[in-house]
Amino acid sequence: MNHASTLELLRARGISLGTLCLLVSLMPTAQSQTLQNTLLPAPLNIIAGNGSIAITKDFTVSLSGAHNPILEAATRRTLESLERNTGIPIGKDLQSPSPTLTIQVQDSTGTRPTLETDEDYSLSATSSKIVLRAQTIFGALHGLETIQQLVQAEDGHYVIPAVEINDSPRFPWRGFMLDVSRHFMPLPVVYRTLDAMAAVKLNVFHWHLTDDQGFRIESRRFPLLTAKGSDGLFYTQDQVRDVIAYASAHGIRVVPEFDIPGHVTSWLVGMPELGSVQRPYEISRTFGIWDGALDPTRDSTYKFLDAFIGEISSLFPDEYLHLGGDESNGADWKANPSIVAFMHAHNMKSTDDLQNYFSTRVLALVHQHHKQMVGWDEILTPGTPKDAVIQSWRGVESLAVAANRGNRGILSAPYYLDGMKTAEQMYLDDPIPDNSTLTSDQQKLILGGEVCMWAEQITAQTVDSRVWPRTAALAERFWSTRQTRDVSDMYRRLEIESIRLDGLGLTHISGPESGLRQLAGSEAAASQLALLISTLSPVSFHERYEQQKTSQLTPMGNAVDYTRPDPPLREDLRLLVDRYLHSSAPADRAAAHQQLQILFQSWIASGPALDALAPEHPKLNQLTLRRTQLTQLGQLGIQSLASIESHTPPTTTWIEAQNTLLKTAADHSELTDFVILLPLQQLVDTAGKH
């Protein structure tokens, strides 16, 4: 097929036959068993029953127990979800005398979740009724999410299968941190993030509200903080109150972070008098560790902090307040003679000692305002009070140290999404590793984990694609048992959850898809580009930073921004090649062979097609090498298949050439990594063994 006709074909909107057949083959086949367990996170105990209950227009609900608006709203949302997913209108009366679904909550007085909230629930579904029981409304909320995940098809209808579930989270602190400083995230991002968190039973929204690159929340006491430090991009207190109310109604705590004493450049633009060195400050546009730091030696600093912490403490009802404490480099402290003199006078040997002094005074203020403090690894010193919670960006060892000292901890190090690792690579990292030396009591100090999304290289358009569905896999790590470690089964459920999240309004699929249309100029051309993009993932934050020196001002609408970390094709291709090489059923193997052929042919065609598009759409030249390589990898695939099928051993020269190609393709290039190389290597190796 020549280039022009491939392009014309795209204009005619025919998806290639190859892609089409591949897609059909990848679809799951129907099964007759009622319960298809697609629950994510996996519940503690689940036993399939006999039969199922049909979802019809006569589906009814009864809320027994006391009146609670949060539970009522959540129940209505569940009914709307059932309605949306089945197409069947369902009444919203919550006091049916003969209910299909009964919700029994012991204590319905809750208005917001806390670290101590009982989140357990049990669900008993038979062929005639469903009973959801929970101690608190927040447990019931989790059960309602499970009910939505249980809906499946049977004989052309939608049903909830008979099942007994007893469920309880492994960890009480299951968080997601969103950085809104490096790139501001508008409210719709925050709301849909909360929707998705609730769907996978995460319960702490850690809001990283300030950093060198922007101060993102209104202070009425200190309006200069946003007036000078936000570029006009910040949340008002009214908006924050609404977010907190929404989060509470979804069983999610909101823990704000105000990172001090470092990471405060944006504070100092409007309030330079808080700084350790008097110089003109500007919002940091580039990334890294900055010298700007609060002056820990002046009483005026603590007077300010007292007022500021007072203001935010009354805005955020949660008992925990995150005050950062990380990456304070001490440079400005050492540069100010009066601070040096203060250290001398107080017998401090290092800026670490000074930071301890600062932390201790700040902690006292936090206590005065009836909060407990969370901070990053650096706040942990021998003098740190026992009620401080350590969030570890350094690793599980820090938490062990903390636990040994009696401090509680949260693990984040393995769960940094900007590392662009696969779900698989993060999923098996446990907050309490198998080789942990902690005693059972010490292990109880490990409260859980937090997934972290730093925002140096993301925008509202791309954030969801970096967060979801990978975060759903990690939500399972925090909720389900330590023994829940079947990666393949996780991916099976993750793909389904990804579509559920898409239906909730998350844009992890649609955002990048829209981006591809912008790059390629039409819907048809975008489908072609999608072929290439589906084989790539973005390089890690660090790698991209090395190559591109991204700043806050770097436009983020490039090809790499529309690649997705751990895209579905990685696992799909692995499974397909595995079927081809190992399936014991000849028909299945033959089908896999055909699908691989068609896929490889579509890769071969895509390079020239994109070459033809590029003159009109110069951004496509961001992937010049990758599209050439994909064509070559398609040829590698076709030739490997031919060799295997014909039992004709390839030449040594060919094998060497393919290995060289695979090695070159494995380089970080054009800010991307191929996700398809391992199964291709398998094909080459198998061909070589014939």
Next chain:
Amino acid sequence: MNHASTLELLRARGISLGTLCLLVSLMPTAQSQTLQNTLLPAPLNIIAGNGSIAITKDFTVSLSGAHNPILEAATRRTLESLERNTGIPIGKDLQSPSPTLTIQVQDSTGTRPTLETDEDYSLSATSSKIVLRAQTIFGALHGLETIQQLVQAEDGHYVIPAVEINDSPRFPWRGFMLDVSRHFMPLPVVYRTLDAMAAVKLNVFHWHLTDDQGFRIESRRFPLLTAKGSDGLFYTQDQVRDVIAYASAHGIRVVPEFDIPGHVTSWLVGMPELGSVQRPYEISRTFGIWDGALDPTRDSTYKFLDAFIGEISSLFPDEYLHLGGDESNGADWKANPSIVAFMHAHNMKSTDDLQNYFSTRVLALVHQHHKQMVGWDEILTPGTPKDAVIQSWRGVESLAVAANRGNRGILSAPYYLDGMKTAEQMYLDDPIPDNSTLTSDQQKLILGGEVCMWAEQITAQTVDSRVWPRTAALAERFWSTRQTRDVSDMYRRLEIESIRLDGLGLTHISGPESGLRQLAGSEAAASQLALLISTLSPVSFHERYEQQKTSQLTPMGNAVDYTRPDPPLREDLRLLVDRYLHSSAPADRAAAHQQLQILFQSWIASGPALDALAPEHPKLNQLTLRRTQLTQLGQLGIQSLASIESHTPPTTTWIEAQNTLLKTAADHSELTDFVILLPLQQLVDTAGKH
């Protein structure tokens, strides 16, 4: 002869501007002209120049003239758009001493557009600089949109081509009406609608805020209106103020509609005392014309209206207020003896007379609050004051009647989007038809037109796909000259504009795509379903209503909801078959043949593939017949091609069978219509002629 003078010559010969624009794009680019005219709406005058100006990081701007925050913000948005589309970071300083782009506005005092606002602008781009001139900031806003549409590729870079544009709208009232009563539309829908309107130079957002099915705006004077009449789904006054400010900053007037005296059921739920008959009222869940109506005979009604109109008049700054007046059936008036007595006493012969009486008194109130009234056809009677504006849902004839009486008018009848007509079918309908008998002065009373989106069968997820891109074609009808009527050229530009709107955040593509994933259960399966969906459009509102009796409670997440009116494949397939049958270049014809073959094969495969998916995804059975038919139509296509290529005449039996298939497929079935039948008929006819 140079390019520009060729264009002048063509214009002198009366060649239409639409054709002219097409010619510009088709002309050989032997010289250094680079303009590919993709502007929508087409400007009044455009002359391509020589050369282009590259968009680089050194692109700079100067706003000459007085300070105006609206213009500054719009200029920054334009720079952000250039940055997003090119990937090149551009400084946001607006006072460059040596600017690439100079913006000269004569009068920069405007804070919101009015009906009288001068919206003209001129744009002069050479190979070294761009100058945008306008009388008002709102004219400049239009010019900034044009600049964004001018960006194109040249030699692997992004440029703005040299061009001279003088532009002026044909009509001053270019509106879009959104019904938010039948289905509430959350604020993000409103905001992105305003974004898209500004992109295509529409300037009136007509907000249909109340109807039988919901009262959607806070009244502080009469809080019962939303407390009982909105299901909790309404805009607060603060939110409305924000929307108005946003619209103003985008050159858009906001004209609210409060439909009285009929269509008021939702008002009467909370305030039954306003009704003509005392009965319990409930929010109407079904659609149609309801009996509930304000009582026009009681002074208390006018006392209420005085206060209510006062409240909304101070909220909405625009000089015009829409008070509906349509479809008041008079039933409740006739049912109330005291109203009948009142009519008798006042010598009224019909309920029409009573409505006239009501309209007259309401108009007096509107005047008292310094507003002018807009109403639907029904408000026009011999006694209607001359300053009332008639919006016609009945047809262009009503406007002629109005103009004859000296009343101004707006045409909407041909532009009802829920009719699901193609852009082409609506595009040629002119507010002043060629056969108009109006005098030139009377024609000036035709202010323009409004596209109407009624919300009985749409939701926030699907609204954009019903509105865009079709509304962009109609925006051209209101803005560009009467002679702009080249349908094929309109579609060429519309496809490009559709992608631009997608980039602005409109969800006309991504919303339905996400819906398909919900129906099909995975990204891969959704691509398969997309093959079928791309060949279908939804039936009209009326047809669907007949078949489904939709109500406000009908779930809208069905296959039909994710089909798009006038989908791109309709025009694309027409062009492809035309090339195959009529191209004089053998290679082009051969390419078209190949593309058609592949497309038809994909249709053949899609039916069985969807059959295989359906057991797991029962909603797919909403298109059982259609998927079977698509497979058959694919076979029809393949067989027609084979017959034509081999010069083998088909049998009469075959021809009859195909014609029967095409006839059956043309039925409204499963709430959808095929959009691919005409070119297929051409293929069958051509095969039969061999």
